Amino acid sequence: MSISLKNVTYTYMPKTPFEKTAIDTINLEIQRGEFVAIIGHTGSGKSTLVQHLNGILKPTQGTVTVDGVDLHDKKAAAKAARSKVGMVFQYPEHQLFEETIYADIAFGPKNLGLTEDEIDQRVKRAMNFVGLDFDQYAQRSPFQLSGGQMRRVAIAGVIALEPEYLILDEPSAGLDPRGRDEIFQEIVQLYQSSGITVILVSHNMEDVAKMATRLIVMNGGKVSLDGSPLEVFREPEKLKTAGVDVPPVTALLRLLKLRGLPIDDSLLTIDEAVATITTALGERKEC
Amino acid sequence: MLTDITLGQYFPGKSLIHQLDPRAKIICVFLFIASIFIGESYASYALMAGFVALVLALSSIPPAMIAKSLKPLWIIILLTVGIHVFTTPGRVVYEFGFLSVTEEGLRQGFLMSTRLVLLIVVSSLLTYTTSPIALTDAIERLLKPFEKVGLPAHELAMMMTIALRFIPTLLEETDRIMKAQMARGADFASGNILRRAQSMIPLLVPLFISAFRRADELAIAMEARCYRGGENRTRMKELQHTGRDWAAYGFMLVFILILVYLKFTAGKL
Ligand SMILES: Nc1ncnc2c1ncn2[C@@H]1O[C@H](COP(=O)(O)OP(=O)(O)OP(=O)(O)O)[C@@H](O)[C@H]1O
Ligand SMILES: [Mg+2]
Numbered sequence: 153m154s155i156s157l158k159n160v161t162y163t164y165m166p167k168t169p170f171e172k173t174a175i176d177t178i179n180l181e182i183q184r185g186e187f188v189a190i191i192g193h194t195g196s197g198k199s200t201l202v203q204h205l206n207g208i209l210k211p212t213q214g215t216v217t218v219d220g221v222d223l224h225d226k227k228a229a230a231k232a233a234r235s236k237v238g239m240v241f242q243y244p245e246h247q248l249f250e251e252t253i254y255a256d257i258a259f260g261p262k263n264l265g266l267t268e269d270e271i272d273q274r275v276k277r278a279m280n281f282v283g284l285d286f287d288q289y290a291q292r293s294p295f296q297l298s299g300g301q302m303r304r305v306a307i308a309g310v311i312a313l314e315p316e317y318l319i320l321d322e323p324s325a326g327l328d329p330r331g332r333d334e335i336f337q338e339i340v341q342l343y344q345s346s347g348i349t350v351i352l353v354s355h356n357m358e359d360v361a362k363m364a365t366r367l368i369v370m371n372g373g374k375v376s377l378d379g380s381p382l383e384v385f386r387e388p389e390k391l392k393t394a395g396v397d398v399p400p401v402t403a404l405l406r407l408l409k410l411r412g413l414p415i416d417d418s419l420l421t422i423d424e425a426v427a428t429i430t431t432a433l434g435e436r437k438e439c
Numbered sequence: 440m441l442t443d444i445t446l447g448q449y450f451p452g453k454s455l456i457h458q459l460d461p462r463a464k465i466i467c468v469f470l471f472i473a474s475i476f477i478g479e480s481y482a483s484y485a486l487m488a489g490f491v492a493l494v495l496a497l498s499s500i501p502p503a504m505i506a507k508s509l510k511p512l513w514i515i516i517l518l519t520v521g522i523h524v525f526t527t528p529g530r531v532v533y534e535f536g537f538l539s540v541t542e543e544g545l546r547q548g549f550l551m552s553t554r555l556v557l558l559i560v561v562s563s564l565l566t567y568t569t570s571p572i573a574l575t576d577a578i579e580r581l582l583k584p585f586e587k588v589g590l591p592a593h594e595l596a597m598m599m600t601i602a603l604r605f606i607p608t609l610l611e612e613t614d615r616i617m618k619a620q621m622a623r624g625a626d627f628a629s630g631n632i633l634r635r636a637q638s639m640i641p642l643l644v645p646l647f648i649s650a651f652r653r654a655d656e657l658a659i660a661m662e663a664r665c666y667r668g669g670e671n672r673t674r675m676k677e678l679q680h681t682g683r684d685w686a687a688y689g690f691m692l693v694f695i696l697i698l699v700y701l702k703f704t705a706g707k708l
Contacts, residue, residue: 169451208618239622246612247619249644259641263624295648309623 153184153219155205155237155317155349160214162200174200176373177214184316187343188351189360192370193395198353199242201370202319205351206237218317235264238315242322244306245299253279253297253305254290260313278308281342283334300331307335311342317349318342324359336363358399361385362420369394382418401425408432448508448566455683456498457568461577463684467691468565474695475554483701484553490694491560500567508563509556516552523548575599580678593668601657609650616645 157180164172175197182188182205192198203209204216207223207230216223221233241247250256257278261271279286282304289297294305307323320339324332340363343350354360360367367384369377371394377384384391385398397403405417405425415432419425451457456464471490478484495505509516529543566574579596586592617627620641627638 203618206622208622235624239619241615241619241622244619246649247616247641247645249641259620259625260623263626313623 155182155219156180156217157204158215158217160201160204160211160216162204162209163212164200166212174373175204175370178375180368180375180378182317182349182351184349185347186349187363187365188349188368189364189366190351190353190368190370191355191357191360191394191396193355196370196394197373198355198370199321200373202239202321202351202353205317205319206239207234208239235313236315237317237319238310238313240307240310240318240320240323242325244310244323245302248294248302248306248309251293252291253284253294256294256305257309257312260309264313274312274314275308278312281311282308282338284308300327300334303327303331303335304338307338315348317351319351319353321353322355323352324354324356332359339363355396357396358401361399361402369396371395381420385418405429448563449570450500450504450567451570452499452568454497454499454568456494456564458683459568459687460678460680460684461569461573462580462678463680463687464565464569465574465577465581467687468561470691470695471561472558474698475557477695477698477702480701483698484550486694486697486701487557488553491557491564494564495560498564498568500564504567505560505563508567509559512555512559516555519555520548520552523551571603572600575603576676576678593670593672605650605653608653609646612649613642613646616642 157178160175160178161173162175164170164174178201190198190201200209204211204223205218207216210224218233218236221229223230223234248256250259254275257275258271261274266274275290276286279289284301284304294302297305303323307320310318323335323339327335336359339350339352342348343363352360352364361381364381367377367379367381368375369384369391371390376394377387377390385402388398391398398406399420401422402417402420405415405419405428408429409415409417413429413432415428419428475487478487495502524540524544524547525538527541527544527547529541531539532542532545533540569577575596578599579592582590582592582595621627625638625641627635627642629635630638
């Protein structure tokens with residue numbers, strides 16, 4: 153049960169002077185239940201990569217399979233496999249079009265041919281997940297909301313499809329720190345409560361390091377690192393060439409350890425770091 | 440995908456033709472198109488074909504690209520040939536039923552189709568070797584003298600530039616919204632006309648909203664930078680005729696003179 157990419161290469165505008173190979177012989181296996189973060193510098197091919205996972209882009213070479221079904225088969229099975237993968241694009245609020253928030257979130261479920269009751273249920277659940285109060289917002293126009301709220305409506309529109317794999321391409325781009333934290337919190341809650349597989353694209357290590365169970369670092373269209381956050385942070389050289397930073401907390405802990413403070417430099421959150429630094433300093437004072 | 444066509448015809452390069460001043464290119468293309476109608480003999484057609492072949496070689500545009508620009512027009516070319524071949528009165532060489540092919544018709548058909556092909560090749564060479572921005576720049580400069588009689592040259596060029604600038608952006612946006620709605624199960628390709636028109640709503644509404652938003656943002660950005668019309672504006676890249684542009688004009692002049700000479704000496708076809 154996984155999404156699997158075999159030797160996937162994608163070239164934009166082949167056979168023209170603008171030809172650009174955005175991703176190059178990618179091999180990946182994403183298991184059910186993982187929380188994968190894909191990180192990389194601008195233009196490293198993150199968006200191109202994730203657009204292969206639900207069949208929006210057809211690989212120039214190679215195959216993508218979801219739970220064993222090739223997404224570009226002609227059969228009906230391929231269509232079903234694609235619909236297991238929900239995709240939230242970069243700036244998803246730009247795709248809103250309905251008169252009411254309710255109608256916009258219901259667009260996807262309606263296309264699935266569900267009954268009115270089921271649609272109603274799903275819209276309620278989706279709005280609940282993204283923290284929009286149903287009674288207050290359902291009948292309002294999506295265009296009267298703030299940017300962050302619009303984004304939540306758009307994300308709810310994908311969650312309402314109840315996919316088994318959820319891809320989010322830079323869900324926090326252009327939001328203020330508070331909006332960013334809220335969105336991430338909701339994604340983590342969704343992940344923990346529903347057992348959905350999450351694939352999150354970002355170019356900010358700090359945002360994703362604490363949430364993800366696995367990090368994939370992209371550089372120049374290739375996977376340069378792949379592993380748990382701690383494994384990945386042990387490769388500062390490769391991270392540097394890929395143009396992504398170790399989260400400041402980890403960087404600080406590492407520096408302190410280099411200076412001789414006896415601490416665990418594999419922690420990811422600020423609270424943990426504060427705790428270990430104070431105990432370490434406390435111990436030193438005592439001796 | 441949709442965005443594959445956004446860059447239109449421009450085929451970047453560093454050839455002599457690419458480096459000519461866009462004004463020189465536009466003027467030469469106009470002169471060439473006018474001079475096509477001077478030619479009446481095989482010799483002059485050979486000369487014109489030779490000229491085009493030379494420019495094509497200098498431009499280092501792959502001939503396959505030129506063939507591609509002819510492709511949508513071959514029906515028109517064929518039709519032209521047909522009409523001339525079958526309708527020109529003269530000495531009959533062949534007859535199918537009520538249709539008759541005349542010697543004059545064959546000649547006319549050949550001439551007209553050659554003219555058309557040359558015309559298309561030359562004008563596509565212009566757009567292949569000149570970026571749209573350079574083209575509008577040149578058009579603005581060429582229209583400048585007409586400002587005296589009230590033609591808003593700068594504004595026209597600005598409108599063209601902005602439109603050109605936003606074509607790729609809007610296509611990209613269309614592409615993205617289409618993908619996003621397709622990921623939510625929208626179907627743009629099937630059903631009858633009414634259903635299809637309906638299925639465009641999830642695409643068109645966001646597209647219009649974003650187009651208006653962009654227009655608004657652009658207007659504000661221009662205001663904020665104190666932009667106002669054409670008078671006394673200087674530009675970052677002044678167009679400047681250089682030696683090779685004058686050489687091009689000279690070459691063009693010689694070409695036309697030879698054509699005129701051929702008109703009076705080589706006789707008619
Ligand atoms: N529609 C397109 N046409 C042509 N080239 C493209 C297109 N989309 C992306 N590219 C190119 O492919 C490469 C990878 O782009 P991609 O959008 O996957 O990067 P990204 O990692 O998502 O970057 P960002 O962080 O800026 O979103 C880039 O060099 C880009 O120029
Ligand atoms: Mg991207």
